[in-house]
Amino acid sequence: MSIQLAPSALERVQSYLAAEPAKAGLRFGVRKTGCSGWGYVIEMADAVNDADAVFEQAGVKILVDPASLPLVDGTEIDFIKQGLNEQFVFRNPQVKGECGCGESFTTDPDKAL
Template sequence: MAVTLTPVALERVQRFLQHDPAALGLRFGVTRTGCSGWGHVADLARDSREGDAVFEQSGVRIFVDADSLPLVDGTEIDFARQGLGETFVFNNPNATAGCGCGESFTTGEA
């Protein structure tokens, strides 16, 4: 499988990368947080780490650490307007439940 970007998210990440030429791509993964256990994290990748899975889409590299990969493999990253703001939206097929506020999720593995 892979981690993919919708066309809207791809355009947004490309814009971020244009403003920060030192960035290698997008780093995507999870961290323990919230009431359900896992939260998605996305930031510009500053380095390539041992064990990273690297997916490439239209010239944008997506770096996922080995610990996060089983929890996010198959995720489609989208970008949407929500109310007055804009945010990345993670369509993660591994998420089996989420908390009420939408900040965190659980999987069958944890």
């Protein structure tokens, strides 16, 4: 099991943590949403939950809840800038399909929550 940050995402998360040193790390997971089923959730975490899977990279903790882990295992999180737009992007090997609007994705049915 693994979650990785690409260099630009690592730099961005490190800057967030430098600005808010009380944060525990980056929380990454999924929630039901959109027309395909799953949408990513990414935010700075206040604490590590007992059940979280914790991945650490260059001092940054990436926290994933146990229900999300099978759906995001192996994901590389990147951060891209295009013109005035900036966003995290996800390279997730579990994705089997995406909706046309790009808001949600599907995975292997037996990994669904």
